[in-house]
Amino acid sequence: MEQCPICLNKCKSNMWSRDRKYLDCPQCGKYTADAKIEMLIGRRRLTQRQKANISGWLAENEGYEITSENLDNFLIKLKLPSFIDRADSLLCHIAARSDFAGASIQFDKSFISRAWCVNEEELQAVTDYLITTKRIFVIIESQIWLNKYKVLANGWIRLEELSKTNSKSSQGFVAMCFSDDLKSLYEEAIAPAISDAGYLPHKVDLREHNDKIDDEIIAQIRRSKFVVADFTRHRGGVYFEAGFAKGLGLEVFWLCEKDDLKNLHFDIRQYYFIEWTNDNKEELKRRLTLRIEGLFGKGPEKS
Incomplete structure (x- = not known):
């Protein structure tokens, strides 16, 4: 196990070749990167927000390859999606992991990246919105990683609305x-x-x-x-x-x-x-x- 250069969580890593490696991170997901990715990230002195945005992008685009070029020209310039978009993204992620309507799933680190959050505190703000709008129900335990999340009827309705947003577009x-x-x-x-x-x-x-x-x-x-x-x-x-x-x-x-x-x-x-x-x-x-x-x-x- 080594440390993910983006979110700093422990992750699995394998060298694919002399100049490229594969990483499997519980927060950022699966991606490939330049073998010197730690040095590339360290030299750029990225902010917490830049790292969170990259983590969110990687989670939504499994298998992406980070190179020195796309790190400078694309990844560090990613804009933070709107709060509503981030809430919808988290809702979609919870729903996708639910075996059926009414099922509960346990928290994991991917929730942070799917909501494009810097940390668990920011994630709480996003989940609070989903709770307030009655789109999810959360069984809160003493530690966040023990929490259980369930999509409610309003959440499933919201997901149906999102799927129909562009039905009349030409x-x-x-x-x-x-x-x-x-x-x-x-x-x-x-x-x-x-x-x-x-x-x-x-x-x-x-x-x-x-x-x-x-x-x-x-x-x-x-x-x-x-x-x-x-x-x-x-x-x-x-x-x-x-x-x-x-x-x-x-x-x-x-x-x-x-x-x-x-x-x-x-x-x-x-x-x-x-x-x-x-x-x-x-x-x-x-x-x-x-x-x-x-x-x-x-x-x-x-x-």
Whole structure:
């Protein structure tokens, strides 16, 4: 056992190669990192909030690989979600771990990360809100790790509301690397596929948005019916946007350039990917249109 460099809890660790290791932390979850991750974290003198945000992100994106590059360009710049979003995230986590409605589950360290909290005291503020709104019931013991949590009827109703938030939306959000050489992918395949299915494609393509998560992106994902995510070049922002959409219960359509599939983070390889090459964009468009229509039917914008 060694110490997690993010939350400082004891965790399991194995070297995958000379320069990369695998960590299994009770709070941050399972992730991989540069073998010198402790030194990388130590040099940056991260605040408690930055570490809590990274822990929350890792917990929601199992298998993520921390590198020096994405640590500087993405992870340390993560914004704290709204209080309501954090409460909803914790509620979803408790519900997902419950075998059935009415079941109680015992506290564990993952509650702290799922609510993007710095410590147990901040977690208490989030759970107090869920208790006050009658979404959960907590059997409080002498020590927090003995507490038991149960989702109440109001909590299940809230979860149903979250799953229906975007049922009337006609927008499809596109998450991808918007470098110049990938513009044709959007213009010739992704956007036409969404339009042909009867929905409105939406992208945030300003260059500074690559690997940057801001309020506009979060708001647009919330307004969308689904997300089309192309992982070619493996931008950290695309991983975040797809993970955030999954957390909201939105459908994600997974794309990647054929030769880049081998570089996907292992935690998302379980999903069905539509692969593409530069000479088969028309086939990509056709397959993506069929996938969208197959799940949602023809959209309201279909001519």
